[in-house]
């Protein structure tokens with residue numbers, strides 16, 4: 077979401093020759109121009125000026141522009157302009173915006189709300205509604221049913237669910253615009269089935285002629301094969317990115333730190349953050365991406381005792397209320413460290429993030445681009461660091477399109493003995509159950525990477541065991557549920573410790589409460605597919621059902637698999653997953 081004042085410096089846009097919004101007076105309703113002015117948006121960013129220069133504001137379009145360059149306003153303006161200049165029946169959805177995550181849906185809705193906040197009495201009110209998983213379904217649906225939701229911002233899982241209601245479908249009969257934000261994500265194998273399901277429930281494009289708009293910072297060639305579901309064949313293609321440029325923002329210096337072993341991640345992260353905070357002239361606002369929800373929770377807990385900065389934590393294992401509150405608080409904070417999974421990897425606009433750290437492999441090259449894009453937004457500066465183990469260092473070599481250089485102070489960071497001692501000390505205070513979960517999730521997460529890491533299963537277990545014993549300071553190898561080990565395809569691999577079948581482990585306590593909530597958990601997982609969390613569907617990202625797809629899913633599925641007697645046991649096929657490229 078944009079902050080109350082414009083974040084692009086007028087001088088930098090002016091210096092770049094950006095046209096002013098005043099220059100499109102005839103094209104945009106004066107009410108919209110008034111809103112832009114109140115939002116402090118005097119000049120257009122390149123993507124905004126290109127979209128407003130389309131042959132028609134109602135043209136179907138595919139738009140690619142770098143992260144943090146104002147795509148949200150670029151797609152909202154044509155959609156709201158149409159709303160202001162056409163008549164619509166009360167209670168109908170005119171603009172539908174689909175977003176891969178709940179947090180992003182809320183952010184888009186908030187930006188839309190600011191654009192339609194017209195002076196009182198000027199025009200019929202334009203209501204902005206949201207529909208996303210984890211929110212109180214009944215009350216949101218009631219509000220939607222009885223309201224006049226001209227703009228609806230939704231995640232696919234919850235919208236699909238709404239559309240099952242017979243009285244909800246007709247509310248889309250007059251739909252004018254369908255927007256896919258993060259379009260490549262919305263049309264990838266993970267989301268496409270839901271998007272197609274939704275499209276079948278909506279009025280057919282050919283008959284009703286709604287406008288389709290697809291926006292993203294990354295548009296892999298594969299996406300173009302499925303665009304016809306949403307766009308006319310003569311759609312307008314817009315890109316503000318030169319094919320020869322790196323896909324990340326040119327102003328973000330990008331570095332890598334290669335650590336000898338997985339267990340070195342904790343002290344390296346601590347030493348890096350301490351060094352960066354010390355050398356930063358302004359306040360430090362940092363996002364650190366971890367590979368699984370439980371590893372993110374462990375990082376956050378570790379840092380809570382070690383760094384005099386406010387610690388934030390965001391992943392799909394937290395309730396939606398906590399997620400929303402954390403998002404808002406981090407947005408408002410002038411400093412702090414956010415530990416997160418890919419739940420906030422795309423689209424999220426936290427002002428003034430000075431540093432993005434990726435602790436471990438991103439899912440693919442596009443994920444790297446989007447994560448780095450959480451910094452240096454709206455013309456600001458920022459830095460990015462990726463920390464990989466020796467075995468994972470291939471990622472930098474095969475992704476030469478990114479200007480990643482070795483971190484200049486790598487040696488100091490790796491040799492920081494005080495950080496080693498501080499981590500070892502702090503780890504002793506951390507709940508062993510949290511470490512056990514992080515260990516188990518790590519195994520599941522890394523399992524599909526065995527080949528790339530040139531490891532066999534015993535080597536993988538050994539690596540995870542060292543992480544637990546030497547990195548997390550566990551007294552012994554943490555036990556893992558037999559079924560989960562089976563599902564990971566690690567049955568019989570030496571080095572694993574099986575948890576006892578009976579007894580009162582927290583896994584079993586968790587299992588019974590999860591079992592009681594199977595449906596809501598499933599819904600939660602489905603709506604978190606930005607992070608690959610989908611319990612049942614085979615996708616290019618996620619591998620076969622029961623395999624451990626990616627970051628958050630590793631945790632989510634490990635929890636889920638524990639509650640399904642009869643599904644585990646046998647040696648699973650080696651999970652397939654898209655290897656980071």
Ligand SMILES: Nc1ncnc2c1ncn2[C@@H]1O[C@H](COP(=O)(O)OP(=O)(O)OP(=O)(O)O)[C@@H](O)[C@H]1O
Pocket residue numbers: 077078079082083084116117118119120121124141142143144145146147148149292293422423424425449453454
């Ligand atoms: N014309 C403008 N003038 C000033 N600030 C702007 C302008 N347009 C957008 N912004 C601000 O720039 C920031 C980034 O915009 P936005 O979140 O839309 O970027 P994005 O391109 O969608 O990024 P991502 O690819 O990460 O989703 C926001 O805070 C937004 O309010």
